Each structure stands twice: as structure tokens, then as C-alpha cells.
Amino acid sequence: xxxxxxxxxxxxxxxxxxxxxxxxxxxxxxxxxxxxxxxxxxxxxxxxxxxxxxxxxxxxxxxxxxxxxxxxxxxxxxxxxxxxxxxxxxxxxxxxxxxxxxxxxxxxxxxxxxxxxxxxxxx
Amino acid sequence: xxxxxxxxxxxxxxxxxxxxxxxxxxxxxxxxxxxxxxxxxxxxxxxxxxxxxxxxxxxxxxxxxxxxxxxxxxxxxxxxxxxxxxxxxxxxxxxxxxxxxxxxxxxxxxxxxxxxxxxxxxx
DNA sequence: TACTTATATTAACCTAAACGAATATAATAA
DNA sequence: TTATTATATTCGTTTAGGTTAATATAAGTA
Numbered sequence: 582x583x584x585x586x587x588x589x590x591x592x593x594x595x596x597x598x599x600x601x602x603x604x605x606x607x608x609x610x611x612x613x614x615x616x617x618x619x620x621x622x623x624x625x626x627x628x629x630x631x632x633x634x635x636x637x638x639x640x641x642x643x644x645x646x647x648x649x650x651x652x653x654x655x656x657x658x659x660x661x662x663x664x665x666x667x668x669x670x671x672x673x674x675x676x677x678x679x680x681x682x683x684x685x686x687x688x689x690x691x692x693x694x695x696x697x698x699x700x701x702x703x704x
Numbered sequence: 705x706x707x708x709x710x711x712x713x714x715x716x717x718x719x720x721x722x723x724x725x726x727x728x729x730x731x732x733x734x735x736x737x738x739x740x741x742x743x744x745x746x747x748x749x750x751x752x753x754x755x756x757x758x759x760x761x762x763x764x765x766x767x768x769x770x771x772x773x774x775x776x777x778x779x780x781x782x783x784x785x786x787x788x789x790x791x792x793x794x795x796x797x798x799x800x801x802x803x804x805x806x807x808x809x810x811x812x813x814x815x816x817x818x819x820x821x822x823x824x825x826x827x
Numbered sequence: 828t829a830c831t832t833a834t835a836t837t838a839a840c841c842t843a844a845a846c847g848a849a850t851a852t853a854a855t856a857a
Numbered sequence: 858t859t860a861t862t863a864t865a866t867t868c869g870t871t872t873a874g875g876t877t878a879a880t881a882t883a884a885g886t887a
Contacts, residue, residue, distance in 0.1 A: 850866080
């Protein structure tokens with residue numbers, strides 16, 4: 582059970598780094614990630630599962646949603662350093678975080694608490 | 705120039721992690737790494753070049769030898785944490801370090817300062 | 828010079844892994 | 858029940874990347 586190598590493999594893909602950066606902020610459902618990063622549902626779901634298999638994130642099912650969050654491991658301190666000191670000084674990941682805020686605002690305004698909003702805004 | 709992603713890709717392979725662990729100790733030539741890890745010359749050389757391209761290590765040519773060492777980057781502090789707190793608590797990497805000591809001793813005893821020693825020890 | 832040693836490069840092969848499209852599953856809503 | 862929403866899975870394709878064997882290069886030595 583070489584968890585370390587699994588984790589490092591998960592960290593070697595840009596999409597997964599972008600997801601990790603978002604989840605480091607807060608728990609999110611798959612659709613939040615799709616919307617924020619503008620990636621397909623398949624892609625979001627699959628990468629999240631990879632990350633879960635490496636025990637870098639965990640999931641929680643509620644109704645029809647799957648909420649993912651960091652599965653923090655006391656021993657993997659280098660991950661915090663990587664995210665806070667490296668990822669977050671890169672423009673791409675900064676923009677992702679801004680887009681997340683915009684998306685979450687929009688979601689809260691148009692609907693109470695769910696992801697089931699058509700992507701073209703209501704009038 | 706996304707150096708971070710390049711570095712993370714380099715870190716996602718066990719052979720390269722083993723090499724990194726050794727180079728974190730001291731500058732080594734290719735043959736030291738081949739001997740210590742018991743891997744082929746091609747494999748050692750190629751992985752070292754990958755690592756060099758990601759600017760994780762640097763090389764110095766002296767006579768017929770190529771000496772590799774860490775190319776430390778002030779901004780990549782997570783790498784120190786990864787090596788010291790994670791890698792070095794894993795048996796495989798600990799054994800590699802022991803093997804390195806044994807090899808370097810043997811090299812120093814049998815020859816003054818070079819790698820050009822037949823692998824079957826002299827009598 | 829020819830020979831040896833150390834390292835790098837090339838080529839062929841093979842496996843891992845990323846991707847999109849389509850489909851399956853499962854919960855909810857009408 | 859049927860339809861909708863959210864997520865997961867499967868399939869086929871394609872690309873990236875690891876491995877070995879063979880060869881090239883380049884420095885040192887006899």
C-alpha cells in the first residue's frame with residue numbers, strides 16, 4: 582500500500598490539481614466543479630474518483646448529489662505547502678477560485694440549495 | 705512554462721523518487737545511481753534527464769562523468785517536506801540510502817575517486 | 828592508434844492513462 | 858408511472874510515458 586506514490590500520481594495532472602485547489606476551499610458537488618472549471622461531467626466525475634481512490638478526497642452522498650471534500654492526512658503536510666505556496670501563486674488556479682465564487686453566488690441566488698439549475702439562466 | 709506541473713510529473717514515478725532521495729543526500733554520478741538502485745544504465749540516464757528537464761536536478765560534466773545534484777528552488781519547499789517527512793519514513797527509500805553508503809565505501813576503498821571499477825570486486 | 832569506460836540517444840515495444848460519446852444507475856419530481 | 862437531474866460507468870480511441878536493446882558519443886588509457 583504505497584499511498585504516497587498514488588497521491589503523487591494524482592497530483593501529476595492539471596485537471597486534478599485544479600479540482601484539488603477548489604476542494605481545498607470547501608466541499609463541493611460534482612456539478613460545482615463541472616461549472617467552475619467548464620469541463621464535462623464525465624471528466625469531473627472520473628478525476629474525482631481517481632482522487633478518492635488515492636485517498637486524497639472523500640465523498641458523501643446526499644439525495645442525488647455527491648459531495649466531495651479533502652480527505653486530509655496528517656502525514657501529507659507537503660500537500661498544504663504545495664497548494665498554498667505554489668498552486669495559488671499561479672494565475673490559472675486563482676481564476677478558478679474566482680470562478681467558483683461567481684458560480685456559487687449564482688447558484689444561491691437562483692435556487693435554494695441545489696445543483697439542478699439549467700445552465701442557461703432563468704428569466 | 706508550468707514548471708510546477710513538470711515537477712509533479714517527475715515526482716510521479718517510483719524510480720525517480722528513489723533517485724531524488726539519493727541526490728538529496730549528495731551529488732552523484734550516473735554509475736553511483738545504477739549501482740545503488742541496481743537499475744540499468746539506460747534507465748538511470750534517461751530518468752536523470754527527465755528530472756533535469758523539469759529543473760529538479762542539474763548536472764555537471766567532469767572528464768567522462770556526469771555528476772547530478774539537486775537543483776534546489778526556493779519556491780518548491782514542499783519537495784523538502786515530501787522527502788524528509790514522507791519518503792524517508794518508507795523502508796524502500798531507507799534501504800536505498802544504506803545501499804548508497806555501502807557502495808560509496810566500496811568505491812572509495814577500491815579506487816581513489818572514480819566510477820570505473822569493475823563491478824565484481826578485485827581481490 | 829586502438830581499447831575501455833561513462834553516458835546519452837534512438838528505436839521498438841508495451842502499458843498506463845486521458846478523453847469523448849454513449850449508456851447505466853439512482854434519486855427526485857411531476 | 859414517467860420524466861428529470863446528478864452522477865457513475867463502459868467503450869473505443871488516442872496519447873503519454875516507461876522499458877529494454879542496440880548504438881552513438883566522448884573522454885581517458887595503454
